Structures are given as C-alpha cells and as structure tokens.
Amino acid sequence: MNDKFDGNGIFPKGPKNEAYAQYFQGTSYLNMLSTEGVTIGNVVFEPGCRNNWHIHHKGGQILLVTGGQGWYQEWNKPARPLVAGDVVNILPGMKHWHGAAKDSWFAHIAVEVPAEGASNEWLEPVDDEHYNSL
Numbered sequence: 001m002n003d004k005f006d007g008n009g010i011f012p013k014g015p016k017n018e019a020y021a022q023y024f025q026g027t028s029y030l031n032m033l034s035t036e037g038v039t040i041g042n043v044v045f046e047p048g049c050r051n052n053w054h055i056h057h058k059g060g061q062i063l064l065v066t067g068g069q070g071w072y073q074e075w076n077k078p079a080r081p082l083v084a085g086d087v088v089n090i091l092p093g094m095k096h097w098h099g100a101a102k103d104s105w106f107a108h109i110a111v112e113v114p115a116e117g118a119s120n121e122w123l124e125p126v127d128d129e130h131y132n133s134l
Contacts (some may be wrong), residue, residue, distance in 0.1 A: 005068040005084075007105040013044040023052045023122045025131075026099075039112040045070065049106075050099020050131060053123040056092060059115030063088040063098060063108045070106035071134055072098045073126075079134050082106070092118075097126050101134075 007013045007029065014031025017024065026049025034040040050071070063072065065086040072088050073079040075095035082088070082098070090096055092115070100106035112118065 005105050005107075007044040007046070007068070007107060009042075009044075009067040009107050011042040011066070011109070013107070014042060017043070020051075023054065024099075025050055025052075025125055033109070038114055041110045042066075043108055043110050045100035045106040047100050047104055048102050050126050051097055052125045053095055053097050055095050055121045055123070056090060056112070057117075057119045057121060058092050059113035059118035060092040060094070061090040061113060062111040063090070064111065065106075065108045068106035069101040069104035070099055070108070071101060072096065082108075095123065099126075102132070 011033060012031055013029040015029060017028040017030040020030070027046045028049050029044040031042040033042055065082045065084050067084050070082040071079045072082055073096060
C-alpha cells in the first residue's frame with residue numbers, strides 16, 4: 001500500500017474523464033492504453049470519486065488495481081476494499097460500481113473483455129449515504 005499515491009503511477013493518468021463524467025460522482029481521469037482488439041484504459045479516481053452502478057453486457061470487464069485504495073461492489077453484496085495488486089473479474093450482466101475510498105486516490109486498469117455485441121449500461125449513482133457508510 002502506498003499512502004502517498006497521488007494518481008500518478010506506472011501509466012500516466014491522462015486528461016480529465018470528460019467523455020464519461022456524467023456517469024461519475026467526483027473527478028476521474030482516463031488514459032486509453034489500447035482501443036484495438038481489446039479496449040484497455042487507465043482510470044484514476046480522485047478521493048471520494050466513484051462511478052455509477054453499471055452493467056457490462058456480453059463481455060464483462062477485468063480490473064487490475066495499480067494504486068491507492070478503492071472499493072468494488074456487486075449488487076446485493078457487501079463492498080470489497082481494493083488495493084494495488086488486486087484483480088477483479090466482473091462477469092457479463094453483473095450490476096456493480098467501483099471507485100476511490102473517501103480519503104485516497106485510486107487507480108485501476110480497466111480491460112473490456114471482447115465479445116460480439118458487448119455494451120455498457122450506465123445506471124443510477126451510488127448514493128452518498130451508502131458510500132459514506134463504507
């Protein structure tokens with residue numbers, strides 16, 4: 001664990017994630033590492049930032065945590081803390097969210113599992129009461 005993680009890791013954090021900002025609470029950054037064959041992005045979350053509940057249809061997603069402290073939660077299951085070195089395999093169709101802890105930057109590599117007809121469905125925000133209880 002690196003208590004001094006500031007969002008800059010092995011991959012540059014990239015620009016503010018304006019393209020998907022409407023699906024995040026707080027500020028995130030996105031650096032696309034690959035858009036050919038397998039879509040891979042370095043996603044960095046400022047402290048307290050998290051994405052909305054969402055579903056990856058067909059292919060699913062793999063998260064490779066590279067820095068900071070964060071959370072991952074599947075619908076109707078307890079939230080799981082994440083630190084550098086953790087790997088999360090998200091099955092197709094699983095409603096979930098992920099993001100930074102309240103007091104830590106957080107970064108992960110997001111790998112979209114290729115599948116014909118794969119798509120993302122963005123849903124409701126993670127409410128403050130639930131998030132603040134973690």
